[in-house]
Amino acid sequence: MSSVKTLVITGFGLNCEKETSAAFETAGSEVSRIHLNDLLETPEKLADFQILAFIGGFSFGDHLGAGTVFSNRVKYGLKQQLEEFINAGKLVIGICNGFQTITRMGIVPAIDGLFNQEVALQHNDSGVFRDSWVTLKVNEKSPCVFTKGMDLVPVPIRHGEGKFVPMNDEVLKQLEDGGYVAVRYADPVSGEQTSEFPLNPNGSANDIAGICDKSGRVFGLMPHPEAYLSPFNHPHWTHQKINGTLPKEGLGLKMFRNAVDFAKENLV
Amino acid sequence: MVYRLEMTPRAGVGQGTGKLIEQASQYFGFEIQSAAKSDVLTIKANISEDEISKISKEIVNPVLQDGIVGQIKERTFDWFIAIGFLPGVTDNVARSAREAVGDIVGRSLEEDEYIFSSREFFVTASSLSREDAEKVGRELLGNVLIESVNVLSYDEWKANGAPENLPLIEDETEPEVHLLSLEMSDEELETTSKEKTLALTLREMKIIQEYIRKASDDPKRKELGLEGKITDAELECLAQTWSEHCKHKIFDAIVNYTDENGNKEQITSLFKSYIKKSTEEISEEVDWLVSVFHDNAGVISFNDKYDLVYKAETHNSPSALDPYGGAMTGIVGVNRDPLGTGIGSELLINTWGYCLGSPFAEKSDVPEGLLHPRRIRDGVHSGVIDGGNQSGVPYGLGWEYFDKRYIGKPLVYCGTVGLLPRQIHGQSGADKSIIPGDFIVMTGGRIGKDGIHGATFSSEELHKDSPVQAVQIGDPITQKKMYDFVIEARDLGLYRFVTDNGAGGLSSSIGEMSTQCGGCHMDLSKAPVKYAGLQPWEILVSEAQERMSFAVQPEKMEEFAALAAQRDVEISNLGTFNDSGKFHITYEDKTVCYLDLEFMHDGLPRMEIPAKWDAPVHEEPEFDESDISDDLVELLESLNITSNEFKCRQYDHEVKGLSVVKPFVGVNSDVQTDATVFMPEALSTEGIILASGIAPGYSDIDTYHMMASVMDLAIRRTIAVGGKLGHIAGLDNFCWPDPVESEKTPDGQYKMAQLVRANKALYDYSKAFGVPLISGKDSMKNDSTKGGKKISIPPTVLYSTIAKMDNIEKSxxxxxxxxxxxxxxxxxxxxxxxxxxxxxxxxxxxxxxxxxxxxxxxxxxxxxxxxxxxxxxxxxxxxxxxxxxxxxxxxxxxxxxxxxxxxxxxxxxxxxxxxxxxxxxxxxxxxxxxxxxxxxxxxxxxxxxxxxxxxxxxxxxxxxxxxxxxxxxxxxxxxxxxxxxxxxxx
CATH class of the missing domain: 3.90.650.10 (PurM-like C-terminal domain)
Structure with a gap:
């Protein structure tokens, strides 16, 4: 069996390429990091991969709104190949700026088909960028491939524009009813979703932190699972060590393992 | 065709003007009822109606915004305030818009097609006068150093619409080189230095005068038409090279020191006698010092794969004038130091620390002409937050220290840790060289008037005529693209030498690089400029940001240029390095500079500075018995101890996923840690410990013990998180008031003695602890005379440490x-x-x-x-x-x-x-x-x-x-x- 191949697109102010690569590599995938300009020269290369990652960072400085200029470039240079990629049942993840990019591009949630923007990530209610750890509660009703078998996941957020906003109430209802909501901000103690700051760090509608398309194979979220690969990333690991609750590996890694395992079974 | 694209928040989406309303009340006491905001793009390009509506559709976020080509007409408000950029200023939003528009119309825009961005505010505030609205525009929303502010009443706006924002440059000045005779009186020499913001003393001006007299015998100078004269660029270039900022004249001076018992001692160079000497002596005991003092940052070994690079800087004067811009260039500027160290290192962790006046200071305590400390604090934080976050570098240490004497000049420390490959292309990553014949190549941002005289102006006190153009404008994204390119080119072996363009611009970077092989010939007409009308001397000394200089071997030039083009990074080949002994600069066929490198770098004899130590005797306090609980609570609330988490959380400290002991710890992650621990790469067991110490309060008693204390503090903080002695290196960052006795500084001898004593302690304790200094910096003129009041900072040293940790699991x-x-x-x-x-x-x-x-x-x-x-x-x-x-x-x-x-x-x-x-x-x-x-x-x-x-x-x-x-x-x-x-x- 040939191995799973993941493409991490880089350039223009994106900056999470190393940790995202490490996440997929640790999960057992080969990883290629390709600058967007190089990819646009040979767009057919996209078909060589089973997983595509839109990573975190500040593409084009968030000018004109986070993800706007980058998603525009992808849409104008790679639309057909991306459509084929998604229709082939392959996996896409967008993290933070990548999530902003794929919502802007309209490949998630894609309720009404691809390349049609239905949701957005707005400035946090606090008005400022924030770096802190949050707890995600996985929606067990979601078909999301990446969050399968997970329940509560501690991960860091680092964003200024992360408030999840649907186009209208109808879209929100469809997201809820259709299982598009993959992860929500939750209270780590009760395990319940919460709108309370800072547990919900940005004021997202229905505490939504990440969504997928209806197949569960295109997934985007604001928090950074790739920043919790090592158990020593957790803010309370020195407490966990003494309490005997220190996990063997970072809990963010599971999302990447899920993706690579799915690709191994279904895509190679 | 000129189009205007106006974007405004959709109904139900917030306006994002809460901060404006809050700060207008906080800073000025203005009551604003509400404010709406639009983002505007003005596009002057050969674009059809169809294309512009397509552009509008793609750029407007349909969930969050309404967009219109033209102007939204139906609004109610009292004051319209538009903020655009001044001609020539880098407009980052517009640059990104250019990329997007190019993608949409399927072609890159031409040189004579323009896009400009601006912001428009619609303020409802019945009690605001026009003057008040101007104040809000000029001091809160805009920065008049770089931005235009247009205020209209509702009626004016209704009648004429929003003014068109097309800040085009129409300077047709031809580039010229002016020749100057220095055959003038001493008084005239001093006036010349002052008028041109050269910050050269009479003694230095006379040394230059003498050099020009002697150089008249040089037939080559005659041939170039320079006989008996100096060019404007040569004078500027020497002023940069010899500035306190670049040359560290005070640390290099001969000091005649008298101690408290009247014992006299002559010290030749504090730097050589204490800092360098201790490191040299320690280097005989340890095997992990790789490169110290001669490159942009110090290098120590880490493991078989990597060396560590660390450098800290201050950016005080620019931050005093423009807190946001000054601090941003502080952080993105210091990022270029590790990037320009050795063959180029990756950026791993940022550090910052600010000494400020209290944000709660009474307005009456702030002399006229100085910004209120709260505004400085807000601006400085925002600048470093944006600069650091957008560069994708986490912060590892951040602190603030408050004292009213920093009202005169804030201290803005920024540092960066880099990761250098131990071996690359068969040689040490710390090594680099230049061979005659290599090309002089500059990459990154274009050159403009921004940052001219940055090095010289920060070498004098802040006074009422401090030049505003000395402030540089940063663009983290341009730098990030360049950074990615440099690392890629490094790994491909496409250049032989790299250094950063910081203070002094090309004059400094190419001047220093030329000493590697013994000369250069550079043509400034090949340097990319932001707009026409720049004079050659301005191109030479401009501190426009986001630039690095390279020596590229001729056989790699084509590949180097091709990669740069593919990565949207602008490069220019400015000439060649040689071994002529000359710093030879031309503009097309005009001679701009023809200076002996030796004179540039070694032509300035050491200063002699007197210093006399009289230990101050303060009143010995008798503390009354007090309630310990109350004292503790008051201390916890006091500015130098209280948590600054609100600001700190706006800095990314998790990007790269390497953080092990974070800046804030505890079950609620809300208590500032002693030191932080990072992995150098994902899932590593080894770690890096960062700590620092600062205690300006002790300087009022004795700088010797202040220095000893901050060193002990940083080292014991390292120990506290699980570190150990043996693989710890130190960085010294001195910020001092002017210590040279003069009419303006009658207590110079005491301040110089304070400097001597701090250095003595630095030597004594570096040696005793076996912690070598690998890099440092000094900023020596931290005084202000604005508002007719002299304020000098307390002598301040930031002592930072970097240490290797064998096993992060033991943190x-x-x-x-x-x-x-x-x-x-x-x-x-x-x-x-x-x-x-x-x-x-x-x-x-x-x-x-x-x-x-x-x-x-x-x-x-x-x-x-x-x-x-x-x-x-x-x-x-x-x-x-x-x-x-x-x-x-x-x-x-x-x-x-x-x-x-x-x-x-x-x-x-x-x-x-x-x-x-x-x-x-x-x-x-x-x-x-x-x-x-x-x-x-x-x-x-x-x-x-x-x-x-x-x-x-x-x-x-x-x-x-x-x-x-x-x-x-x-x-x-x-x-x-x-x-x-x-x-x-x-």
Whole structure:
């Protein structure tokens, strides 16, 4: 069996390429990091991969709104190949700026088909960028491939524009009813979703932190699972060590393992 | 065709103007009822109606915005305020828009097609006068150094619409080189220096005058038509090269020092005699120093794969004038130091620290012409936040220190740690060279008038005529693209030498690079400029940002250029390096500079500076008995101890996923750590420990002990998180008031003596601890005379350390972990309230400044390291400002557990409760230990001051007792609140 191949697109102010690569590599995938300009020269290369990652960072400085200029470039240079990629049942993840990019591009949630923007990530209610750890509660009703078998996941957020906003109430209802909501901000103690700051760090509608398309194979979220690969990333690991609750590996890694395992079974 | 694209928040989406309303009230007392905002793009391009509506559709976010080609006409408000950029200023939003528009129309825009961005505010505030609205525009929304501000009343706007924003440059000035005769009187020489912001003294001007006289014999100068004259560019170039900022004349001077007993000593160069000397001596004992002092940053080895690079800088003067822009270029500027070190290192971690006036200072305490400290603080934070976050570099250390003397000049420290491959292309990553014939190549941003005279203006005090164009404008994204390109080109071996373009611009970077091979010939007409009309001398000394200089071997030039083009990075080939001995600069066929490199770099004889130490004697305070609980609460609320988490959380500290001990720790992640630990790459076991120390309060008593204390502080913080002596390196960043005696500075001899004493301590303790200095910087003119009032900063040293940790799994944090654990205090507490925060609270300085006994400190450090190596400690914390009382409080708050401490058991002489709890004695630790580990722990400390002083409890309070008598008891909730409320949301 040939191995799973993941493409991490880089350039223009994106900056999470190393940790995202490490996440997929640790999960057992080969990883290629390709600058967007190089990819646009040979767009057919996209078909060589089973997983595509839109990573975190500040593409084009968030000018004109986070993800706007980058998603525009992808849409104008790679639309057909991306459509084929998604229709082939392959996996896409967008993290933070990548999530902003794929919502802007309209490949998630894609309720009404691809390349049609239905949701957005707005400035946090606090008005400022924030770096802190949050707890995600996985929606067990979601078909999301990446969050399968997970329940509560501690991960860091680092964003200024992360408030999840649907186009209208109808879209929100469809997201809820259709299982598009993959992860929500939750209270780590009760395990319940919460709108309370800072547990919900940005004021997202229905505490939504990440969504997928209806197949569960295109997934985007604001928090950074790739920043919790090592158990020593957790803010309370020195407490966990003494309490005997220190996990063997970072809990963010599971999302990447899920993706690579799915690709191994279904895509190679 | 000119189009206007207006984007405004959709109904139900916030306007994002809350901060404007809040700050208008806070800064000026203006009452604004509401404010709406539009983002505007003005596009002057050959674009059809169809194309513009497509552009509008793609750029407008349909969920968040309404967009219109043209102008939204139906609005109600009182004042319209439009903020655009001044001609020539980098417009980053417009640059990104250019990319998007190019993608949409399917072609890149031409040179004569333009896009400009602007912001429009629609303010409803019935009580605001036009003057008030102007003030809001000029001081709050815009920055008049770089932005245009247009204010219209509702009626004016209704009648004429919003003004068109097309800040085109129409400067047709031809590039010229002006020749100057220096055959003039001394007075005229001084005037020339002053008028041109050269910051050259009469002595220096006369040295240049003499050089030009001698150079008249040079037939080549005759041939070039320079006989008897100096060019404007040559004078500017020498002023940059010889500026205090670049040349460090004070640290290199001959100092005639007289101590308190009248003993005289002549010191030739503080830098060579103390800083460099200690490192050289230590380098004979250790094998991990790779490259020190000669490159942009110091390099130490880390493991078989990587070396570590570390550099810290200050960006004080620009931040005083333009806090946001000045601080942003501070951080993105220091990023280029590691990037330009060795063959180029990757950026790993940023650090920052600010010395500021109180954000709550009365307006009447701020001299006219200076910005209020709160505005400086807000701007400085935002600048470093945006610069660091957008560069994708996490911050590892951040601190603030407040004193009213920083109202005159804020200190803005920024540092960066880099990761350098140990070996690359068969040689050490720290090595680089230039061979005659290599091309001179510049990459990155274009050159403009921004940042002209940055180096010289920061080499003098801030005065009413300080030049505004000296402030540079940063663009983190341009730099990020360049950074990615540099690392890619490095790995492909496409260049031989790299350095950054910082202070002094090309004049400095190419000037220094030329010494590598002995000369250069560079044509400035090949340098990309932001707009026409720049004079050659301006191109030479401009400090426009985001630039690096390279020596590229001719056979690699094509590949280097092709990669740059593919990565959207602009490069220009400016000429060649040679071995002519000359710094030869032309503009097309005009000669701009023809200077001897030797004269540029070695032509300036050392200054001689007198220094006399008279130890100050302050009134010895008699502290009345006071309520310990109240004092502790007040200290927790005080600015130098209280949490600044609100600001800190706006800095990314997690990007790269390498953070192990984070800036804030504890069960609620809300207590500032002693030091941070990072992995160098994902999933590594080895780690890097960063710590620092600063204590300007002690300088009022004796800078020798101030320096010793900050060194002990940084080192013991390193030990506290699980580090050990043996692989720790130090960085010294001096910020001083002008220490050269003159009419303006009658107390110069004392300030110079303070500098000497700080350096003596730096030598003594670097040697004693075996911690070499690998890099440093000094900023020597931190005075202000604005508003007719001279304010000098207290002598301030930031001492930073970087250490290797073998196993991150043994890191320790300061929070109490488990009720029932034993609490230990290690190290003697002495009567050392001099210069303390407790003293400050009571309005006293005193004389008993904390001191350091290095041999004793080393035995304590080693014992603590043994304990953490054996994983015996549940928590370790080291007291700093505020002494043991604050330290216990932080351990308790972080763990959300109580502590019951018996003061009688704390190792000390016969001291009062105040002295025990608030003395800031060095070399102490507070440790919590599980009962079952206590015996083994105590064994390690046999013969050293170490005592079990109490227990961790489940009660939610911190109790200080003396035997049965309870001296003070403070609730956890109250302490948390005090520690966190002062700067919450500030």
């Amino acid at each position: 320790v944090t300061l929070s109490a972990k488990r009720a029932g654990d034993k609490v230990y205090v290690i190290g003697d507490t002495k009567s050392e309230l001099g210069g303390s925060q407790f003293g400050l609270l009571k309005g006293a300085i005193g004389n008993s400044v904390p001191q350091v006994d290095a041999d004793y400190a080393i035995s304590i450090y080693n014992a603590v390291s043994t304990a953490t190596e054996k994983e015996l400690c549940h928590s370790v914390h080291t007291p700093a400002l505020g002494g043991l009382a604050v330290a216990f409080a932080k351990v308790a708050i972080a763990g959300q557990l109580g502590l019951d401490v018996d003061l009688n058991k704390i190792p000390s002489d016969d001291l009062t409760a105040q002295e025990i709890l608030f003395s800031e004695s060095n070399t102490r630790f507070v440790v919590t230990i599980a009962e079952e580990s206590a015996a083994e722990f105590e064994e390690i400390f046999e013969g050293l001051p170490c005592a079990c002083v109490g227990r961790v409890t489940l009660d939610d309070e911190l109790i200080f007792r003396q035997g049965q008598h309870i001296e003070a008891a403070v609730k956890l909730g109250k302490m948390s609140k005090s520690y966190k409320s002062t700067l919450d949301n500030v």
